[in-house]
Amino acid sequence: MEDNTNLFWFGFLVEFVFILAIVKLVDAGSKSNGKLDAERNRLKRDYQRLEQELQLKTELMQENLRLQALRQRTDQVMQLIHLPEEVLPEPSTSETLKLQATLQQENDRLSQECLRLQQALQQQEVALTTTLRHSLFKQLQVLFTHYPSVNKIIETRPDLPAKNVVPMFVPLENLVQSWGYEQIGVVWEQVAYDPTLHQPDTPDIEAGELVYVRFVGYRDGNTVLSPAKVSRTLTKTIGA
Incomplete structure (x- = not known):
């Protein structure tokens, strides 16, 4: 009768802790999500700015190429109507190639910067999500x-x-699984003690010694x- 009473109060305590934890979860989640959204928005603004700059540079390069082609066609027309060559100087091929190369380098630089950003x-986003979890x-x-x-x-x-109380824990179990977290050990399973994965209840347990997962x-x-x-052993209450 005393064991049942203790377990009843244990169940009540677990239910109370669960409700309190959910309140903390909502509060922490709202604060962390605010930081995540602010950082994400800042990076997106930088990315959009560089993307617009890249588009502007590309349009400028295309416009310069069109002007060069127009100058060449105009020069040909002027020659046909026997106008002096000084009216419109002949475009320099080397300058045109140099301009194209410069604009292409700038285009490549902006493309790489957008990709990096x-x-x-x-x-x-991955780092902030991991930290939040x-x-x-x-x-x-x-x-x-x-x-x-x-x-x-x-x-x-x-x-x-x-x-x-057990059904109340199902959402938490599903949450851990969705995060991809791996459970260490199985309750009451006997395993070899591994100091990197286990926390002993006494300091004299040595590596490789058989222990029970509580x-x-x-x-x-x-x-x-x-x-x-x-x-090393399971308690009598658990084994009962």
Whole structure:
């Protein structure tokens, strides 16, 4: 009877922590999204400015080429009507080629700058998204790591009042999966202790020693966000 009462209050406490965490999640998400949007807008404005400058330079190059062609045709017409050559000087081929080369170099430079800015924008979005996710995970870390253990206990003892809390964790579990985070360990699984992935409950546990996973951990690629908590034995309450 006492165990059921304790578990009832445990379920109530978990539900309260869950609601509080959701409030923090919404608040943190709104602030982080504001920073992300401001940075994204700044980079987009720079990109649009360079794109407009590139378009202007391209139009200028095309207009200069058209003027050169017009000058050549005009010179030919003047020669046909026997006007003096001094009326319209013959265009220099070397100057035309030099102008074309200069404009082409400027066009290439602006194209490369636009590409660089676009890549920087994409990289910045990825970095800001990763930072935001890690920050939210840290705030909700207790829920993420304890939910599998609570679920495991309820699987073995479905009569516990805390079973009503389990459905509330499903959105969080789906969120971690959508982020691509990998779970470290399985609840109550016996594994070889790895100090890079596990957090022992006593300091004398050595690498390779068999331990039990009490609470799972998570990692994002090679970055360990939360090590799995391990112990040499499972408590009697869990094993009951």
